[in-house]
């Protein structure tokens with residue numbers, strides 16, 4: 139099992155707009171797109187990466203907004219997999 143992230147690992151994610159949950163066990167972010175197709179297209183791309191990583195987001199979509207929470211259930215907290223998926227999500231949202 140991957141080690142838990144330290145505050146030093148989490149700081150750059152917070153700088154990129156991710157919010158640390160009060161219990162420290164998840165990071166959250168709200169992604170806003172131009173329209174539903176952009177939002178759902180992004181979710182589809184992220185889903186392929188999540189499956190490849192075997193690490194899956196908790197998320198919900200309303201029209202052009204996607205609310206995301208990342209945590210590693212197996213570790214009851216944040217691990218490198220969450221950081222990796224968060225970065226991928228940011229990258230795909232920019233492009």
Ligand SMILES: C[C@H](O)[C@H](O)[C@H]1CNC2=NC(N)=NC(=O)C2=N1
Pocket residue numbers: 192193194195209210211212213
């Ligand atoms: C059996 C399977 O490998 C595990 O359940 C994986 C699947 N996807 C997962 N996704 C997330 N976010 N956390 C996990 O602990 C996790 N575990």
